[in-house]
Amino acid sequence: MRLDWEIAKRGWRRYAAYPWATAAGAFTNTIFGFLQAYILLAVYRHRSDVGGFDARDAVTYVWLAQAMIMTVYIFSWQELALRIRDGSIAVDLARPLDPQRYWLAFDLGRAPYHFLFRGLLPFVVGAIVFDLRYPSPLDALAFVVSLTFAVVVSFGVRFLYNSAAFWLLDFRGVMTLTITVVLFLSGMVMPVRFFPGWLRDAAYALPFSAILQTPVDVWLGKRDGLALLGFLALQAGWAVVLLALGRFVLACGTRKLVVQGG
Amino acid sequence: MVEPLLLWRRLIGAQIRSQLQYRLSMTLDFVGSGLISFVDFLAVLVIFHNVPRLDTWGVREVAFLYALSSISFALTDMLIGHLDLFPQLIRTGNFDVLLVRPRSTLLQVFGSDFAVRRLAKAVQGAAVLVYALSALDLHWTVWRAVVLLASVPVGCVIFGSVWVVGACIAFWTTDGGEFTNAFTYGGNFMAQYPIDIYSAWLRRFLAYVVPLAFVCYFPALYVLGKPDPLGLPRFLELSSPAVAAVAALVAGLVWRFAVRHYRSAGG
Numbered sequence: 177m178r179l180d181w182e183i184a185k186r187g188w189r190r191y192a193a194y195p196w197a198t199a200a201g202a203f204t205n206t207i208f209g210f211l212q213a214y215i216l217l218a219v220y221r222h223r224s225d226v227g228g229f230d231a232r233d234a235v236t237y238v239w240l241a242q243a244m245i246m247t248v249y250i251f252s253w254q255e256l257a258l259r260i261r262d263g264s265i266a267v268d269l270a271r272p273l274d275p276q277r278y279w280l281a282f283d284l285g286r287a288p289y290h291f292l293f294r295g296l297l298p299f300v301v302g303a304i305v306f307d308l309r310y311p312s313p314l315d316a317l318a319f320v321v322s323l324t325f326a327v328v329v330s331f332g333v334r335f336l337y338n339s340a341a342f343w344l345l346d347f348r349g350v351m352t353l354t355i356t357v358v359l360f361l362s363g364m365v366m367p368v369r370f371f372p373g374w375l376r377d378a379a380y381a382l383p384f385s386a387i388l389q390t391p392v393d394v395w396l397g398k399r400d401g402l403a404l405l406g407f408l409a410l411q412a413g414w415a416v417v418l419l420a421l422g423r424f425v426l427a428c429g430t431r432k433l434v435v436q437g438g
Numbered sequence: 439m440v441e442p443l444l445l446w447r448r449l450i451g452a453q454i455r456s457q458l459q460y461r462l463s464m465t466l467d468f469v470g471s472g473l474i475s476f477v478d479f480l481a482v483l484v485i486f487h488n489v490p491r492l493d494t495w496g497v498r499e500v501a502f503l504y505a506l507s508s509i510s511f512a513l514t515d516m517l518i519g520h521l522d523l524f525p526q527l528i529r530t531g532n533f534d535v536l537l538v539r540p541r542s543t544l545l546q547v548f549g550s551d552f553a554v555r556r557l558a559k560a561v562q563g564a565a566v567l568v569y570a571l572s573a574l575d576l577h578w579t580v581w582r583a584v585v586l587l588a589s590v591p592v593g594c595v596i597f598g599s600v601w602v603v604g605a606c607i608a609f610w611t612t613d614g615g616e617f618t619n620a621f622t623y624g625g626n627f628m629a630q631y632p633i634d635i636y637s638a639w640l641r642r643f644l645a646y647v648v649p650l651a652f653v654c655y656f657p658a659l660y661v662l663g664k665p666d667p668l669g670l671p672r673f674l675e676l677s678s679p680a681v682a683a684v685a686a687l688v689a690g691l692v693w694r695f696a697v698r699h700y701r702s703a704g705g
Binding site: 196204226259 | 460462463465466467469470471473474476477478480481484485487488489491493500527607611612613615616617618619620623624627628631635636637
């Protein structure tokens with residue numbers, strides 16, 4: 177446990193070392209937030225409710241999504257794949273901590289850094305300019321839990337497409353396809369609630385919505401009581417399933433691993 | 439004028455040949471890039487699943503804007519590269535190498551990052567354009583066709599100029615490379631939608647400071663024969679080429695200013 181903590185601290189520090197990169201990213205997220213907020217507000221000039229979201233919910237969704245985009249690391253993460261490709265994975269496998277646990281601890285150290293320094297600024301700007309919805313203390317607590325699960329689910333997905341590098345010399349195709357699916361079905365480009373009925377049900381049933389739409393729904397208080405617990409349990413369930421799958425794939429990959437250069 | 443173009447062709451040619459060595463990877467990459475940019479169009483479709491119009495704009499008209507923006511973006515990306523790797527050149531000090539060569543630094547940066555897969559975005563943009571044009575039932579005139587054809591190269595010049603200015607930020611903040619994303623991806627995202635849906639301050643900023651409204655919005659009004667919902671002067675619809683020329687001039691000046699103030703980061 178102590179080791180996990182130390183690794184998590186390294187995950188935080190890695191990103192804390194580049195403050196300008198953080199500022200630049202927060203600036204970009206803010207620009208996107210404004211654009212998307214005005215686009216969605218244009219939708220609400222024609223109707224007052226879309227799939228259970230009113231205009232205020234939708235604008236809150238926009239700024240939460242921009243705040244979470246780096247926290248749940250939706251875009252490409254390929255550190256593991258690169259280590260598999262160049263053979264460094266052999267060294268990692270010899271360590272007392274297996275690669276999955278190592279990178280999970282690293283990621284859980286990285287996520288709070290990104291949430292505080294990449295996420296907070298765009299959200300505050302959004303909160304100043306727009307009228308946002310804020311959670312009750314209980315929902316805020318549930319949001320923190322849900323966001324943590326979201327990071328683990330996202331990590332589970334990223335770990336899987338990185339593991340493709342055990343079999344494919346060029347994993348980029350698999351990675352791009354997965355990110356495409358995640359971007360759309362997580363609710364990152366449009367809230368899942370805006371989807372047509374069948375697609376919406378499918379998206380809620382799949383693990384990808386647990387990466388973004390679930391924490392947003394929790395923040396907005398769309399579920400309460402037992403429904404909220406069930407919602408969080410489903411998210412936790414996906415996290416466990418994906419981690420188990422990752423473990424299995426890692427075991428298969430290790431067995432087949434041939435490190436170039438002996 | 440000819441000699442730099444030959445140089446650029448050589449730089450690009452070498453990279454095309456190297457990327458075509460791995461056919462399967464190339465194909466997967468190409469398909470993946472096409473799909474990931476198509477996600478933005480899915481967003482447009484999701485919006486119009488919920489509302490018949492976005493203010494005065496129907497789905498076909500927004501599809502038209504989307505297509506124009508995608509094609510110009512993708513071709514700019516092909517021709518001058520994403521400038522994504524450019525901040526890295528500054529950070530590692532490798533920009534010094536470009537400076538000692540007796541060729542334009544900008545041209546060398548343009549030629550340094552070419553990827554065949556970027557054509558995929560243009561292909562999906564072209565597919566959406568075909569859909570939009572066939573569904574729109576436009577009244578064609580020679581001038582409308584001319585404006586449509588010209589809007590792609592003009593759009594490329596505007597996008598390219600904005601990116602160059604955005605990339606110049608890297609001269610001062612060595613690890614702030616992500617600033618350029620606000621100009622590249624942000625500019626593309628913005629141009630995909632009609633600018634009249636944005637609030638006044640953002641719209642004015644986009645139309646007159648960072649002239650992205652001239653990439654799609656104004657040419658589209660002309661080609662579609664659509665009265666401007668904002669009631670702006672009609673001559674703006676045809677002023678994109680002039681705006682592009684000014685933008686390129688400004689970008690060139692900013693680049694020269696930035697290069698002159700470059701202090702190498704490498705030892």
